[in-house]
Amino acid sequence: MSETILEINDLRVSYGGIEAVKGITLDVHKGKIVTLIGSNGAGKSTTLKAVAGLVKPQSGSIKFKGQELIGLSPDKIVKSGVVLVPEGRRVFPNLTVKENLKMGAYLRKDDLTEDFEYVYSLFPRLKEREWQLAGTLSGGEQQMLAVGRALMSKPELIMMDEPSLGLAPIVVKDIFKIIRTINEAGITVLLIEQNAFMALQNADWAYVLETGTIKTQREGLELLDDETIQEAYLGKTRE
Amino acid sequence: MEFAVSQILSGISLGGQYALIAIGYTMVYGILRLINFAHGDVFMIAGIMMIYMATTLPLYIAIPAMIICTVLLGFLIERAAYKPLRAAPRMSVMISAIGVSYLLQNLALYITGGQPKTYPRIPWISDTVTIFGARTYVVTLVTPFLVIALVVALTLLINHTKIGIAMRAVSKDFETSQLMGVKINTVISVTFIIGSFLAAVGSVLYFTNYPTVVPMSGAMPGLKAFVAAVFGGIGSIPGAVIGAFIIGICETLIKGTDYAIFSDAFTFALLIVILVAKPTGIFGEKTTDKV
Numbered sequence: 001m002s003e004t005i006l007e008i009n010d011l012r013v014s015y016g017g018i019e020a021v022k023g024i025t026l027d028v029h030k031g032k033i034v035t036l037i038g039s040n041g042a043g044k045s046t047t048l049k050a051v052a053g054l055v056k057p058q059s060g061s062i063k064f065k066g067q068e069l070i071g072l073s074p075d076k077i078v079k080s081g082v083v084l085v086p087e088g089r090r091v092f093p094n095l096t097v098k099e100n101l102k103m104g105a106y107l108r109k110d111d112l113t114e115d116f117e118y119v120y121s122l123f124p125r126l127k128e129r130e131w132q133l134a135g136t137l138s139g140g141e142q143q144m145l146a147v148g149r150a151l152m153s154k155p156e157l158i159m160m161d162e163p164s165l166g167l168a169p170i171v172v173k174d175i176f177k178i179i180r181t182i183n184e185a186g187i188t189v190l191l192i193e194q195n196a197f198m199a200l201q202n203a204d205w206a207y208v209l210e211t212g213t214i215k216t217q218r219e220g221l222e223l224l225d226d227e228t229i230q231e232a233y234l235g236k237t238r239e
Numbered sequence: 240m241e242f243a244v245s246q247i248l249s250g251i252s253l254g255g256q257y258a259l260i261a262i263g264y265t266m267v268y269g270i271l272r273l274i275n276f277a278h279g280d281v282f283m284i285a286g287i288m289m290i291y292m293a294t295t296l297p298l299y300i301a302i303p304a305m306i307i308c309t310v311l312l313g314f315l316i317e318r319a320a321y322k323p324l325r326a327a328p329r330m331s332v333m334i335s336a337i338g339v340s341y342l343l344q345n346l347a348l349y350i351t352g353g354q355p356k357t358y359p360r361i362p363w364i365s366d367t368v369t370i371f372g373a374r375t376y377v378v379t380l381v382t383p384f385l386v387i388a389l390v391v392a393l394t395l396l397i398n399h400t401k402i403g404i405a406m407r408a409v410s411k412d413f414e415t416s417q418l419m420g421v422k423i424n425t426v427i428s429v430t431f432i433i434g435s436f437l438a439a440v441g442s443v444l445y446f447t448n449y450p451t452v453v454p455m456s457g458a459m460p461g462l463k464a465f466v467a468a469v470f471g472g473i474g475s476i477p478g479a480v481i482g483a484f485i486i487g488i489c490e491t492l493i494k495g496t497d498y499a500i501f502s503d504a505f506t507f508a509l510l511i512v513i514l515v516a517k518p519t520g521i522f523g524e525k526t527t528d529k530v
Contacts, residue, residue: 052418078420090415092408099404106405107420153420 005030005157005188006051006082011060013046020046022212023060028157033179033189035199035220038209044192045087047209048159051190052084053077064157079107081156085163087192089146093135097126100134100145104152112152119148122178140171147178151187158182159190164198176202200224245373246495247488252379252444254487255386259441260464261471261479262393263313263434269410269474270430272329276336277316279461280343281435285309285442286358286452287347293359301359306439313435314428322424347454355451365447382444389437390480397476402429410474459503463490466510472523481521 006028013021021043028034036044049055051062053074062069069077091100101119105112120127123144129137134145143163150158163179164172176198183189193199200206203220208229216223223229260282267275288308292301320339324332364378397403409416409426417423445460446452464479467486471478486506493502513520 054414054417073422074417075420075422078418084418086415086418090412092411092415094407094411095404099407102401102404103408103416103419103421106401149419 002030002032004028005065006190007061007063008047008051009061009063011047011050011062012058013043013050013055014058015046015055019058020212021050021057024209024212024214026207026214026217028188028190029205030188031183031186032204033183033191033202033220035191035193035203035206036209037193037196037199037206038215040194041211042209043212044209045161048084048161048190048192051077051082051159054084075107078153078155081154083150083153083155083158085146085150085158085160087161087165089139089142091134091137091142091145091149093133095134096131097134097137097145098130100149101126101152104149105154107153115152115154119151122151122181123148140167140174143167143171143175144178147175147182151182155187157188157190159192161192162194163191164193164195172198196229197224200229241372242495244371245375246491248370248373248375248379250488250491251484252382252487253491254484255382256441256445257460257464257467257487258386258480258483259389259437259444260460261467261483262390262437262476264465264468265471265473265476265479266430266434268468270406270427271321271332273321273332273336274465274473275434276333276461277320277339277343278434278438279457279459279464280340280347281309281313281316281457282438282442282445282461283347283452283454283457284312284343285439286446286456287351287356287454289443289446290356290358290452298359298361302361302443305443306436309439309442310432310435313431313438317428317431322427344454344458351454353454355453357451358446358449361443361447364444376448378444378447385440385444386480389440390476393433393437393476396433402426406430463506466506469510470513470520472520475520475522478520478522 004027008024008026011021011024012019024043024047036047038044046055050057051069053069053072057070064080064082067080092103095103101116105115125141126145126148129141134142137145147163163175167175172195179189179191180202191199191203200220200223205217206220206223207217208215218226260278263278264275267273285305289301289305292305296304316339320335321332324335364376364381366377367374368377368380370380397406405416405421405426406429408419409421409423413423463486464483467482468479470486471480471482486509490502490506493499493505
């Protein structure tokens with residue numbers, strides 16, 4: 001078993017009096033793809049936002065490589081090597097593709113030539129559209145840009161919030177292929193998905209969240225065969 | 240003919256002065272969605288500071304010192320009156336801005352004792368020249384060129400520097416910008432610094448044409464510049480500049496006719512027409528406020 005890169009302990013997060021995350025404990029091992037699945041409002045996004053420093057937890061701890069992240073500003077968290085690809089892609093529509101990628105490397109002061117080449121090798125389409133405004137890209141291209149932009153920060157852990165949301169099935173396949181490629185390059189992935197089938201197929205380890213708590217955890221493929229999971233998240237019709 | 244030339248020249252010059260103020264309005268709006276009502280008064284304070292500094296310091300020190308102090312003032316206003324309200328409803332911030340506006344006016348009233356203060360005569364730019372037979376001040380000729388140079392510099396900054404790209408990103412999406420590691424407060428401060436700097440430069444060009452500065456001296460040019468920003472499409476820098484030139488020229492031309500008394504009314508009538516007919520202004524973006 002590889003070392004733990006991210007360690008979340010008894011995390012509690014409230015929004016305006018409503019507790020969205022009620023004591024989540026989870027580990028992410030280095031070099032793995034870990035997924036959190038669960039229905040809307042289960043607290044998945046909030047958990048990732050807490051790791052990224054966008055929301056302040058009530059209690060608990062989030063340790064990245066042994067360092068406590070709670071209380072750090074988002075820029076310090078990015079600098080330490082954790083990056084979040086937000087839900088809905090959130091590319092900057094008024095910036096060109098290249099400028100979006102530059103924004104991803106905002107905190108870096110070293111040479112970016114190799115990183116641009118790496119991102120463009122993963123997503124040749126982005127190279128073609130380098131000077132186009134990101135707002136004019138298709139949904140799939142925007143998702144690729146959002147992932148590429150995150151990679152520009154040279155992360156050790158990349159968190160993705162619903163990367164398949166609203167994309168055509170064939171594009172979803174592409175995105176997951178990319179996730180595997182990134183992972184094989186040594187980047188740990190923490191993935192949230194509503195598309196539980198795709199997520200479980202690709203994940204080394206999976207957590208199931210329900211109303212702010214972890215209900216179960218297992219290897220991705222094992223969970224895929226679990227009957228209660230099939231009923232709750234995959235629909236019984238799966239062959 | 241001479242009269243027409245002189246009117247057009249001063250119109251362009253006045254437009255340039257409005258433009259320097261209008262950029263501050265439009266940039267702050269672009270990032271914070273805030274109409275910074277105190278901006279015109281920062282412009283007035285720049286004038287007052289210039290008067291006091293010029294009495295003790297030589298001009299080549301007084302002008303840069305005044306610009307630095309104005310920039311500092313703009314920065315401090317944002318930190319003290321707007322930053323604590325970052326999570327508050329937009330209306331609260333706007334009320335805070337109105338409060339700052341009155342505070343600055345009353346501060347100026349207190350410092351000057353209500354006496355109009357004579358603006359220092361700045362050599363060279365206060366000299367008169369004759370062009371196409373029309374007598375005018377050097378400042379009138381210099382203003383448009385200086386404004387264009389500053390706008391070009393600003394455009395380069397926004398389009399090609401890291402902080403410029405970050406400003407454009409922040410203007411669209413605070414949260415995602417933070418995820419990139421951008422410190423939102425730094426970007427906002429830079430915006431206020433640029434706006435105050437341009438207002439300070441504008442104050443020298445503007446007040447040179449007038450004998451005195453009083454606490455209300457910032458209100459009217461501030462409002463006109465605001466109208467220019469709305470006219471051009473608030474949030475858009477080229478829009479604010481073009482809007483300011485149009486308003487400056489129209490106003491001055493009307494002043495040259497028998498209807499001179501309506502020159503201010505024209506500007507505000509224009510505001511109403513724009514708000515009714517095309518609320519997004521000439522270059523304004525369509526309101527695509529996505530969540």
